[in-house]
Amino acid sequence: xxxxxxxxxxxxxxxxxxxxxxxxxxxxxxxxxxxxxxxxxxxxxxxxxxxxxxxxxxxxxxxxxxxxxxxxxxxxxxxxxxxxxxxxxxxxxxxxxxxxxxxxxxxxxxxxxxxxxxxxxxxxxxxxxxxxxxxxxxxxxxxxxxxxxxxxxxxxxxxxxxxxxxxxxxxxxxxxxxxxxxxxxxxxxxxxxxxxxxxxxxxxxxxxxxxxxxxxxxxxxxxxxxxxxxxxxxxxxxxxxxxxxxxxxxxxxxxxxxxxxxxxxxxxxxxxxxxxxxxxxxxxxxxxxxxxxxx
Numbered sequence: 107x108x109x110x111x112x113x114x115x116x117x118x119x120x121x122x123x124x125x126x127x128x129x130x131x132x133x134x135x136x137x138x139x140x141x142x143x144x145x146x147x148x149x150x151x152x153x154x155x156x157x158x159x160x161x162x163x164x165x166x167x168x169x170x171x172x173x174x175x176x177x178x179x180x181x182x183x184x185x186x187x188x189x190x191x192x193x194x195x196x197x198x199x200x201x202x203x204x205x206x207x208x209x210x211x212x213x214x215x216x217x218x219x220x221x222x223x224x225x226x227x228x229x230x231x232x233x234x235x236x237x238x239x240x241x242x243x244x245x246x247x248x249x250x251x252x253x254x255x256x257x258x259x260x261x262x263x264x265x266x267x268x269x270x271x272x273x274x275x276x277x278x279x280x281x282x283x284x285x286x287x288x289x290x291x292x293x294x295x296x297x298x299x300x301x302x303x304x305x306x307x308x309x310x311x312x313x314x315x316x317x318x319x320x321x322x323x324x325x326x327x328x329x330x331x332x333x334x335x336x337x338x339x340x341x342x343x344x345x346x347x348x349x350x351x352x353x354x355x356x357x358x359x360x361x362x363x364x365x366x367x368x369x370x371x372x373x374x375x376x377x378x379x380x381x382x383x384x385x386x387x388x389x390x391x392x393x394x395x396x397x398x399x400x401x
Contacts, residue, residue: 143380144183145390146190151364153371154401155307155331159275162398167309168196168232169394171336172240172377175223176215177207178384184226187378187393192231194395198270199232201260202336203240203284203313205251207381216246217254224254234270235260236279240313240337241286241354242381248288263311265294278308280330285317286337286356292326301329309398313337314356315374318367333372334396338362340376344388352382362389 168191173179191199205223206216220243227235237260243251252262261268263281270277278300282290296308308330312318315335321327338357341350350361365372376392 142386142390143384146187146393147390148190148393148395150395152397152399153332154399156401157305157307158398158400159305161273161275162277163400165398166196167198167200167396168194169200169202169334169375169396170378171202171375172204172339172379173223174204174207174379174381176219177210177379177381179379181222181226188226188229190393196232196395198234198236199230200311200334201237202311202334202375203238204242204336206242206246208242208245213246217250220251221254224258224260227260228258236311237262238281238311238313239284239288241284244284244287265291267295267300276306278306280308280310282310282312285312285314292321292324296326296329301326307331315360315372316356316358318360318370318372322367322370328369330370333370335372336375336377338374339380340389342380342386342389
């Protein structure tokens with residue numbers, strides 16, 4: 107003890123304190139911007155649907171959301187995402203919006219990024235590719251972003267639905283226009299003719315998750331068994347005790363993961379990209395692999 111007592115003690119000066127803080131901040135920025143932002147996670151979840159035909163028991167849907175190509179998401183990272191999805195060999199791929207970013211560069215730049223994003227998405231090995239648009243896509247240009255996706259083999263569902271058939275069984279896949287900046291019409295996406303049909307459940311894609319509350323008050327929404335959303339980035343930057351530093355409109359209640367809302371199940375994907383800052387903290391990017399099960 108005497109030995110340690112005899113050692114000279116150096117007071118922590120303001121300069122040393124600030125220098126340590128700067129190094130700490132630089133290290134956190136490096137981690138959040140380069141390590142966690144590219145630390146891709148795959149979430150696997152079984153979801154039971156009431157009335158799911160036996161032929162669809164085990165159907166696997168890979169969900170990708172919020173790519174935001176060329177704000178901070180690099181093409182090489184999106185190609186890495188596509189490679190991971192291809193290795194899973196899903197039966198269908200659900201793309202739940204925000205392929206580009208509004209306000210980052212000119213509108214022409216964003217439209218060019220949409221075409222580049224769609225071209226990379228054409229590398230998906232699964233041919234059953236379905237998409238809805240997000241709030242950024244709508245502002246940049248619904249027609250242009252939709253055209254890029256369609257030209258690259260992605261079916262865009264804007265207030266529309268289509269059947270998925272297998273061995274005599276059928277389920278419905280529906281998609282809504284973005285609730286934040288678009289014009290969602292549940293009666294068009296989920297017409298009365300497909301609601302509550304025995305053994306024909308409905309899976310809905312809708313970018314903004316909090317719109318689920320509006321759907322629950324609508325006859326069309328009450329017929330939906332599963333809703334797939336994105337939009338929130340899972341909070342993107344989540345600090346201990348404080349939680350997410352910022353959340354978007356219609357993305358503040360259902361932030362990430364699985365929720366049961368009566369007869370409606372909701373899954374909110376954390377997304378691939380970032381907006382505002384190229385950082386993720388306690389919130390890595392996500393691919394979701396959902397396996398449908400008879401409920």
